[in-house]
Amino acid sequence: MELPTTEISEESLDPQDWRALRQLGHRMLDDMFDYLQDIRQRPVWQPAPADVKSRLKKPLPLEPQPLESIYQDFLENILPYSLGNPHPRFWGWVIGNGSATGMLAEMLTAAINSNLFGGNQVGSYVEAQVIDWVKQMLGFPAGASGILVSGASMANLVCLAVARNSEAGFDLRRQGLQAAPARLVLYASRETHSCIKRAVQLLGLGDEALRLIPVNADYQIELDALRETIASDRWLGLRPFCVVGNAGTVNTGAFDDLQALAELCQQEELWFHVDGAFGSLAALSPRLRHLTDGMERADSVALDLHKWMYMPYEIACALVRDPVAHRNTFAENPNYLARAERGLASGSLWPSELGPQLSRGFRALKAWMLIRENGINKYAGLVEQNVSQAGYLAHCIDAHPALERLAPAPLNIVCFRYNPGGLEEAALNRLNQELLIRLQESGAAAPSSTTLGGRFAIRVANSNHRSRKEDFDALVEAAARTGKQVAEEMAL
Amino acid sequence: MELPTTEISEESLDPQDWRALRQLGHRMLDDMFDYLQDIRQRPVWQPAPADVKSRLKKPLPLEPQPLESIYQDFLENILPYSLGNPHPRFWGWVIGNGSATGMLAEMLTAAINSNLFGGNQVGSYVEAQVIDWVKQMLGFPAGASGILVSGASMANLVCLAVARNSEAGFDLRRQGLQAAPARLVLYASRETHSCIKRAVQLLGLGDEALRLIPVNADYQIELDALRETIASDRWLGLRPFCVVGNAGTVNTGAFDDLQALAELCQQEELWFHVDGAFGSLAALSPRLRHLTDGMERADSVALDLHKWMYMPYEIACALVRDPVAHRNTFAENPNYLARAERGLASGSLWPSELGPQLSRGFRALKAWMLIRENGINKYAGLVEQNVSQAGYLAHCIDAHPALERLAPAPLNIVCFRYNPGGLEEAALNRLNQELLIRLQESGAAAPSSTTLGGRFAIRVANSNHRSRKEDFDALVEAAARTGKQVAEEMAL
Numbered sequence: 001m002e003l004p005t006t007e008i009s010e011e012s013l014d015p016q017d018w019r020a021l022r023q024l025g026h027r028m029l030d031d032m033f034d035y036l037q038d039i040r041q042r043p044v045w046q047p048a049p050a051d052v053k054s055r056l057k058k059p060l061p062l063e064p065q066p067l068e069s070i071y072q073d074f075l076e077n078i079l080p081y082s083l084g085n086p087h088p089r090f091w092g093w094v095i096g097n098g099s100a101t102g103m104l105a106e107m108l109t110a111a112i113n114s115n116l117f118g119g120n121q122v123g124s125y126v127e128a129q130v131i132d133w134v135k136q137m138l139g140f141p142a143g144a145s146g147i148l149v150s151g152a153s154m155a156n157l158v159c160l161a162v163a164r165n166s167e168a169g170f171d172l173r174r175q176g177l178q179a180a181p182a183r184l185v186l187y188a189s190r191e192t193h194s195c196i197k198r199a200v201q202l203l204g205l206g207d208e209a210l211r212l213i214p215v216n217a218d219y220q221i222e223l224d225a226l227r228e229t230i231a232s233d234r235w236l237g238l239r240p241f242c243v244v245g246n247a248g249t250v251n252t253g254a255f256d257d258l259q260a261l262a263e264l265c266q267q268e269e270l271w272f273h274v275d276g277a278f279g280s281l282a283a284l285s286p287r288l289r290h291l292t293d294g295m296e297r298a299d300s301v302a303l304d305l306h307k308w309m310y311m312p313y314e315i316a317c318a319l320v321r322d323p324v325a326h327r328n329t330f331a332e333n334p335n336y337l338a339r340a341e342r343g344l345a346s347g348s349l350w351p352s353e354l355g356p357q358l359s360r361g362f363r364a365l366k367a368w369m370l371i372r373e374n375g376i377n378k379y380a381g382l383v384e385q386n387v388s389q390a391g392y393l394a395h396c397i398d399a400h401p402a403l404e405r406l407a408p409a410p411l412n413i414v415c416f417r418y419n420p421g422g423l424e425e426a427a428l429n430r431l432n433q434e435l436l437i438r439l440q441e442s443g444a445a446a447p448s449s450t451t452l453g454g455r456f457a458i459r460v461a462n463s464n465h466r467s468r469k470e471d472f473d474a475l476v477e478a479a480a481r482t483g484k485q486v487a488e489e490m491a492l
Numbered sequence: 493m494e495l496p497t498t499e500i501s502e503e504s505l506d507p508q509d510w511r512a513l514r515q516l517g518h519r520m521l522d523d524m525f526d527y528l529q530d531i532r533q534r535p536v537w538q539p540a541p542a543d544v545k546s547r548l549k550k551p552l553p554l555e556p557q558p559l560e561s562i563y564q565d566f567l568e569n570i571l572p573y574s575l576g577n578p579h580p581r582f583w584g585w586v587i588g589n590g591s592a593t594g595m596l597a598e599m600l601t602a603a604i605n606s607n608l609f610g611g612n613q614v615g616s617y618v619e620a621q622v623i624d625w626v627k628q629m630l631g632f633p634a635g636a637s638g639i640l641v642s643g644a645s646m647a648n649l650v651c652l653a654v655a656r657n658s659e660a661g662f663d664l665r666r667q668g669l670q671a672a673p674a675r676l677v678l679y680a681s682r683e684t685h686s687c688i689k690r691a692v693q694l695l696g697l698g699d700e701a702l703r704l705i706p707v708n709a710d711y712q713i714e715l716d717a718l719r720e721t722i723a724s725d726r727w728l729g730l731r732p733f734c735v736v737g738n739a740g741t742v743n744t745g746a747f748d749d750l751q752a753l754a755e756l757c758q759q760e761e762l763w764f765h766v767d768g769a770f771g772s773l774a775a776l777s778p779r780l781r782h783l784t785d786g787m788e789r790a791d792s793v794a795l796d797l798h799k800w801m802y803m804p805y806e807i808a809c810a811l812v813r814d815p816v817a818h819r820n821t822f823a824e825n826p827n828y829l830a831r832a833e834r835g836l837a838s839g840s841l842w843p844s845e846l847g848p849q850l851s852r853g854f855r856a857l858k859a860w861m862l863i864r865e866n867g868i869n870k871y872a873g874l875v876e877q878n879v880s881q882a883g884y885l886a887h888c889i890d891a892h893p894a895l896e897r898l899a900p901a902p903l904n905i906v907c908f909r910y911n912p913g914g915l916e917e918a919a920l921n922r923l924n925q926e927l928l929i930r931l932q933e934s935g936a937a938a939p940s941s942t943t944l945g946g947r948f949a950i951r952v953a954n955s956n957h958r959s960r961k962e963d964f965d966a967l968v969e970a971a972a973r974t975g976k977q978v979a980e981e982m983a984l
Contacts (some may be wrong), residue, residue, distance in 0.1 A: 003779055003876055005883035011873055013591040013802055013866060013957045014528070022525050025596050029521055032603035033514050036506070045836055048614045056617050060628045064867040067593060074600065074861070081614035082854075083606045083836075092836055093828065095851070098605030099505040101559060104517050106602035108566065110804040111524035113590030114575040122540040122573035125548050136552045150642055150806075151851040161694055176698020177669040184670070194826040195850055201821075202653055202848055204696020206668020250828050287495055306851065310505055312602040313853035314642075329693075334686040336585065336742050336942040336951065343929035344537055344575075344584055344938055356694055358687055359587070359643040359798065361805035365570070372562050374505060375555040381503055384495055391497035437835035446836055450828040459828065465505045 024067060035079065036086060036100050039466070043443025044089045048081035084446055088466035089475065092448035094250060094278050094307050094413075096463050101373055102312040105366035114362040118350030120343065127364035128349055133371055134317050138276075138283050138303070139296040145323035147354040148315060148363050152277035153195035155302030155318035158330075158355050160186075160199045160242065162300060163271040166325040167241035173329070177204045185233050187211045188244035189221035191251055193275060196244055218408055219254035221245070223264065230268055242271040247292050247301075248279015251450050251459070253390075253411030255279060258294030265299075274298040277316075278307040278463055279411060284380040288387060291410070308383060308412075308463045311370055315363045318355070330354055386412045386462045393460060393472045402480055406457045415450060415457035418483030427492050429456040434486045435479065444478045445471075516559060527571065528578060528592050531958070535935020536581050540573035576938055580958035581967065584940035586742060586770050586799050586905075588955050593865055594804040597858035606854040610842030612835065619856035620841055625863060626809050630768075630775050630795070631788040637815035639846040640807060640855050644769035645687035647794030647810035650822075650847050652678075652691045652734065654792060655763040658817040659733035665821065669696045677725050679703045680736035681713035683743055685767060688736055710900055711746035713737070715756065722760055734763040739784055739793075740771015743942050743951070745882075745903030747771060750786030757791075766790040769808075770799040770955055771903060776872040780879060783902070800875060800904075800955045803862055807855045810847070822846055878904045878954045885952060885964045894972055898949045907942060907949035910975025919984055921948040926978045927971065936970045937963075 015021040055077055085095045114123045131146035149155050165172050168184060177184070184205055188196055190212045200210045211233070213226045230240050245261040246254065258274060265272035274280065274295050280303040282288040283295065295301060299322065305315040320326035331353035333339075340346045352358045371379075394409040397416045404419040417432045432449075436458050439445050447460045458479065507513040547569055577587045606615045623638035641647050657664050660676060669676070676697055680688055682704045692702045703725070705718045722732050737753040738746065750766060757764035766772065766787050772795040774780040775787065787793060791814065797807040812818035823845035825831075832838045844850045863871075886901040889908045896911040909924045924941075928950050931937050939952045950971065 003880040003883060005880055005887050008880040008884060008961055009873060009877050010960050011870070011877060011957075013589075013593070013870075013874070015592060018525065018529050018592075021592055022522070025521055025525065025592075025599075026518055028596055028600060029517055030514070032600065033510065033517065035603060037510050047612050047834075047838075048617070052614065053617050056614065056621055058621065058864075060625050060868060061864045062868050064870060065864045067861075067865050070861050070864050074857075078614050078618065078857070079604060082604045083611065083613045083615070085607060086603075086605055092611075093607075093609070095607050096605075097505075098602060100507060100510075100513055100517075100603075101505070102605070103599055103602040104520055107595055107599040108520060108524065110590060110595040110598035111527060111578075111592075112571060112574045113578055113588075113594070113804050115577060115585075115587050115805055117585070119575065119584075120539050121575045122544065122548065122570050123575070125540070125545050126570065129548055129550065133552050150853075151849055153848055153850045157694075157848060164696075172696070172698065173693050174699045176675070176701050177696040178672055178675045179698065180670055183668070194824045194829070198822065198824060198848060201665050202649075202695065204656075204664070204669040206664065206671065207666045209668050304851070312605050313607055313851065314849075330690065332686045332690060335944075336940065337686070338941055338943065340925065340929060340941075342539075343932040345940060346539075356645055356649060356690060357643055357806075358645045359796070359805065361642075362574075365566075369559075369562050369566070372550075372553045372557045373559050375553050375557070377554050378503070378505075378556060381501060382505070385501050385503060388495040388497055388500040391495060392500060395497050433832065437832060440835040448828065448837060449830055449832075451830065452827075465503075468502050469500055 028071060032103060033100065039087050042087065044087045044446040045084035045440055046081060046443055052077050052081060088464060088468065089445040089471045090464060091460040091462055092446045094461045094463055096307045096310040097465055098312040099310055102366055102370060105369045106312050109362050109365045116360040116362050117352040117358050118347060119345055120347035123362050123364060124347060124349035124351060126368050127351055130364045130367040131317065135319060137376065138280055138301060140301065140319050141321060144319050144321045145326040145354060146317055146319045147351055148317055149355055150314040151316045152302050152304045153198065155316045156195050156275055157199040157202060158318040159273050159300035159302050159320060161203060162320050162325050162329045163242045163273055164203055165329045167271050182237055182239040183209065184241050185209045185211055185238045186242035186244065187213055187226055187229065189213050189215050189246060189256060191215050191219050191249040191254060192244060192246055193250045193277065196275060219249055219252045221256045223257065223260055227264065240270055242273055245272065245274045247274050247276035247295055248411055251452065252407040252415060253279060253409065253413035255291045255410065258292065262294040262297035271299045274301045276301050276303045278304060281308040281383055282411065284376060285384045287384060305367055309379060310465045311366055315367060326354055382465050389467055389472055390414050390462050392469065396472065396476045400476060400480060402483060406452050406455055412462040414460045415452060417457055418479060420487060423492055425455065431486055431490060431492060432456045432458060435483050438482050438486065439478055445475045520563060524595060525592065531579050534579065536579040536938040537576035537932055538573060538935055544569045544573060580956060580960065581937040581963045582956060583952040583954055584938045586953045586955055588799045588802040589957055590804040591802055594858055594862060597861045598804050601854050601857045608852040608854050609844040609850050610839060611837055612839035615854045615856060616839060616841035616843060618860050619843055622856045622859040623809065627811060629868060630772055630793060632793065632811050633813060636811050636813045637818040637846060638809055638811045639843055640809055641847055642806040643808045644794050644796045645690065647808045648687050648767055649691040649694060650810040651765050651792035651794050651812060653695060654812050654817050654821045655734045655765055656695055657821045659763050674729055674731040675701065676733050677701045677703055677730045678734035678736065679705055679718055679721065681705050681707050681738060681748060683707050683711050683741040683746060684736060684738055685742045685769065688767060711741055711744045713748045715749065715752055719756065732762055734765055737764065737766045739766050739768035739787055740903055743944065744899040744907060745771060745901065745905035747783045747902065750784065754786040754789035763791045766793045768793050768795045770796060773800040773875055774903065776868060777876045779876060797859055801871060802957045803858055807859060818846055874957050881959060881964055882906050882954050884961065888964065888968045892968060892972060894975060898944050898947055904954040906952045907944060909949055910971060912979060915984055917947065923978055923982060923984060924948045924950060927975050930974050931970055937967045
């Protein structure tokens, strides 16, 4: 030892003055309540000015700085220039709002700061309870296995890892993909989210293993094309192992025919995985549930709780029908994680055996609190509300002479553009790009964009519990007015 | 549309009564301050009684429940039976405490609830700043790339994915491992953490690709054995691509000779990765930094900030020397993530291009606040304090006639057992298993265990900013007293 062992400093990260920190904490909490309560009065988003960005650039802090001034920095330089997704007119990508109660749940989580790797702690039971609820919400079998993870990207990765290992036909976990007698291939529609591609890459399968199948006019996977591709791959000596179905695509909210995919996977003896990042939660509503028909037959489902359940980031869930396959993909038992019959290292629930994380935060706590606080019927109502609002927006666009819808809107996503008529596609694309940016820069609304068949689309994804009818009216008005203005400026 | 689009409900998750929620929030905050301030008075840990576990089991909540009663449930049934890691005598596995300020930072994070996937938001600059600081903390080159992730398991996975793709010698991302002309293999010592094995499995390389090299008496990788294995693998036609060095092993806190490994990797043209989950932070201390010599030459480093920086779960960092290799492993650019010159989808920093997550929480905020609040010198002092305390504990054990140290303690981990002399190894193992459980069940202290050369060891991993000398005195006293008692009961 080179360090002293007799005279040891006894510092800690506890405050010198608990009273002062407590006071500041209460002020922060009040400020955050104010922020959330008055958010409708703020611009949705504003870009950080250059001087704010440069003010954030600081040398490595060696000495302590007063928390008060750090917090002031947060209030002045971070809060106003954050993404803006708690706002009622934020509809970019697919992003949830969070909530005031979600904030409180995260505060409690950080206070007890549990590491949910396993062991004998009550958090494991809370997580198991949440997973049981998720299974019931989705109509998934009670015997299925599940784990809470950071987001749908991770949930899809977990599910596809289990699919890969279970369906490989040899001990892939031990021998690796290089020992495979035939190349493993899987299938998904062209509208499938890029996280599936990324998972396939990470799993070592390579992009070429992912067969992207065309879609029909409703952006659903073409079943005939899928069947033909599987047959031709088998003929070529490849080993098909999985089909990924979409419960709500990211571009347009389309649902693949999950019932047909379940049937096909049964016939073809393939793993049936459903990416239900947000769309799977249509199952909560008796009026929308039919869209998810067949999802309950999947071998695995990935879904987010931070999108259409509006929970604070990060929380998602991977469900796997076969608990043994799930465990066999991830469980390890090294010496330093040995189990005991009693004590801290006992307990029958070790969530770290079901996913890539060993240290894991207690993300289950917010789900456990929020699902109870709101009740499933409330979430079902909000999902329906968001879908109704999207329908209302689609209707307003269809009724407007200068606005044009660019895709069906079966769920909560509406793609449209400003189109006064008589313009070339290229000009329309330029016009709408500028229009979208102005909507954002004005702070009026924050949709994002996509491209559908070469057409630039303003894309409104409504997973926002704060949006009201007036917000969509404001969007339509602003889009039409700004579109006209941009067209004039561009001298189109 | 089957849902109404004219008369739409206008519910939200905002409270009916903001005042009441605000009041409850302040009560929660006070309770959590009390919990942290008085934690020394609590038992470290206590098992949840059966009736608590069964009380947690509830049917899917359909209707709203009062938040007050949910919170009461948390206070009565969760808080007392949580893992206990904020406590000054928690030394199980390698787990940090969190802090009161960490709790506040998480509250702010959840309030603004930013999704740090990219786009034009100030959070991306905050994250970039934190990563720059981490590079400086570790003496890593300023031009390196980095990303914040959930934990070291994920950070190691990210780094090994980059290593695999960069060193494969073909377009692995596109073609997959099955197209590899030779089997890829990598190297690490037998003391390496199981997350490396798990990453290797997930990446499709298979356990067999991970060559586990023996260690010397100080639990460091045997360099000669490593060299020989690489040579023999090359002779066999395999393709060595990476060596994993340990900066602080999980069993004993050992450091591989990183300087020698860097040299070897340079000669052999292999990717040099360092798993520095907690041990890399020895670099903060001028007195301990020498242990990490050579780490600054690594191609990639994985480290946790929720362990030896005591931040709330989850936060870790992956650093990659070659930013192009890093980006090339993960970047995608689908239509719905298109970039713009201005507006919300502009911005040059897209962290989601550097890791497996698309949606990502704003975990950078807590790091940005806490590093500034405490200053690096404070962290360096606490790291030294923890190492000094471990040295003190080792000294007390060595001085005690009935306690025996089972491994060198070069850092913050001490492995020992009760050994009064004259007992068989099997009896000693049984005795110490029971002794450890009683330490935990009594609420006196919470070490965990490992097995070293067949011997069951009580393992104290000190990444605890609240521990004081008196806590280690109490541990030694309790271990000796309980050991004697167990030995008598077992009639040994």
